[in-house]
Amino acid sequence: MSALDILIILLRVAFGAFVPLSFVAVLVWMERRGAAFFQDRAGPNRCNVYGIRAGGLIQNLADGIKLIFKEDIVPGHIQHKLYFILAPMLVFITALLCFAVIPFADVLVLGDREYVMQAVPMDVGILWFLAVVGFGVYGIILAGWSSHNKYGVLGGLRAAAQVISYEIPMGLSLVSLLAVYGTVDLSAIAQYQGQLLFGFIPAWGFVLQPLGVIIFIVAAFAETNRTPFDLAEGESEIVAGYHVEYSSMKFALFFMGEYVAMFVSSALIVTLYFGSYQIPWLSTETLVAHARPVVILLMIGLPVIAYFFAGWIKKNNRTHYYRADDPRSRETAIYVSLLWSLVVVLEVILLIYLIFAAGGAADRILVLLLQIGSFLIKTFLMCFVYVWVRWTLPRFRYDQLQKIGWEKMLPLALLNIFITGAIIVSFS
Amino acid sequence: MSAELVLSGAVFIGLALAIPTIMVLTAVFGPRSGGEAKNAPYESGITQVVGMADQKFSVKFYLLAILFLIFDIEAVFMYPWAVSLRELGVFGFIEMVVFILLLLTGLIYILKKGVLNWR
Numbered sequence: 131m132s133a134l135d136i137l138i139i140l141l142r143v144a145f146g147a148f149v150p151l152s153f154v155a156v157l158v159w160m161e162r163r164g165a166a167f168f169q170d171r172a173g174p175n176r177c178n179v180y181g182i183r184a185g186g187l188i189q190n191l192a193d194g195i196k197l198i199f200k201e202d203i204v205p206g207h208i209q210h211k212l213y214f215i216l217a218p219m220l221v222f223i224t225a226l227l228c229f230a231v232i233p234f235a236d237v238l239v240l241g242d243r244e245y246v247m248q249a250v251p252m253d254v255g256i257l258w259f260l261a262v263v264g265f266g267v268y269g270i271i272l273a274g275w276s277s278h279n280k281y282g283v284l285g286g287l288r289a290a291a292q293v294i295s296y297e298i299p300m301g302l303s304l305v306s307l308l309a310v311y312g313t314v315d316l317s318a319i320a321q322y323q324g325q326l327l328f329g330f331i332p333a334w335g336f337v338l339q340p341l342g343v344i345i346f347i348v349a350a351f352a353e354t355n356r357t358p359f360d361l362a363e364g365e366s367e368i369v370a371g372y373h374v375e376y377s378s379m380k381f382a383l384f385f386m387g388e389y390v391a392m393f394v395s396s397a398l399i400v401t402l403y404f405g406s407y408q409i410p411w412l413s414t415e416t417l418v419a420h421a422r423p424v425v426i427l428l429m430i431g432l433p434v435i436a437y438f439f440a441g442w443i444k445k446n447n448r449t450h451y452y453r454a455d456d457p458r459s460r461e462t463a464i465y466v467s468l469l470w471s472l473v474v475v476l477e478v479i480l481l482i483y484l485i486f487a488a489g490g491a492a493d494r495i496l497v498l499l500l501q502i503g504s505f506l507i508k509t510f511l512m513c514f515v516y517v518w519v520r521w522t523l524p525r526f527r528y529d530q531l532q533k534i535g536w537e538k539m540l541p542l543a544l545l546n547i548f549i550t551g552a553i554i555v556s557f558s
Numbered sequence: 559m560s561a562e563l564v565l566s567g568a569v570f571i572g573l574a575l576a577i578p579t580i581m582v583l584t585a586v587f588g589p590r591s592g593g594e595a596k597n598a599p600y601e602s603g604i605t606q607v608v609g610m611a612d613q614k615f616s617v618k619f620y621l622l623a624i625l626f627l628i629f630d631i632e633a634v635f636m637y638p639w640a641v642s643l644r645e646l647g648v649f650g651f652i653e654m655v656v657f658i659l660l661l662l663t664g665l666i667y668i669l670k671k672g673v674l675n676w677r
Binding site: 136279297 | 569574583636642
């Protein structure tokens, strides 16, 4: 292996491990501000560092620090302390490991080498995902059981029963999808979605599998224990379910695990059904072939977007405070100048690219960055759907949950396989 | 297995295992104080513990686990079939329809028996 190989491997792994982690902060922020938005209130907006509030993101920092300085309690009635400590780690690790196989950009061709843009370049992507997701149940049931608390045990049992029930519709809706794509390699699936159907519709999964996408998304909500399927931690019935006895960083790991799982399943939904990193109508080849016009368009588009974004920031930040020297009064100016300096830096980089580096490897790296951006934007929007659903739909009753899973979704998934199979067989 | 796969896998799994050790931070920085109430199972503010954690729970959970095994193995059989459906053609499709119908009959029997009736 050359030095370039090792560099790219490390960059890929760093992306795969730290992007979900940094998205945890963004998602917690989105959850709170989203909740506030849906309930017509302001949400966290007071915490600041020298007047910088970052729209409430600083609140997450404060909460993180608070959790670190909490007392680390292992209640005395717990007999299996090892399992008690192991459970939150297991939940977090399984959530993070799922991201290993998600492709975030098209295969990067540098010289005669090809680099698959997955954290771990496995060609059995979906199987790895299903296997690791199955492990997540162990963390939850271990937490519930080792807590030795009746709410914990009930929460763990409910969560385990729910996750295994919804794994079946999830797996079966994947079967029909795999029949369409003809592969289990997520990278190949993502490349497949760069094609066009009938010459003008992007061949994304949700166009090819309209029923499958609904079943998969509903099952993914249940797998991540999100509302309307959050019976495992239903606070009105069993307080907090399996993490009732957890506090401080052990609780934080459950919390982070939940948001990492949400991010990863959004990423998987995007990968399978919403075109992965593909930018609609612009395949990788088109982008590489027309790198110059794309860059010129970006150079024109960036200041326009920045102008409207700056206007939005100015509109939404108060400038007058009761105290004349309130540090928050300078906030807007700081944001706007940061935004414009970012735009200037990007424009200079693009200009340097246009003058010196156009053609060859630089084109491919540019396309790679564009595709990563497209992937992250899509995943972010999918995460917003999670927040949206959470604050819109009420929680199901437990018998309703199982009824939907076994009596509605399972037959629907089988029907979907039948229809898909019949169409594929009759057309091939 | 290529060296690339081994290296990325090892680094990624190593990172995933290392990140949860931030749990140690709170043991270092957090305060320490015991107390009788902290050592009792959480009971929503009721000081006397009502009910045990190791009580019996519904047999439905066991039935559900067995059903999960059956249908998950069904799904596992379907993955290779799905990937190679184009080569298998009409014969493979009919084979799978028969297989699904058998399991569907089982599902209908289960539902009629009221196994998944949670009332």
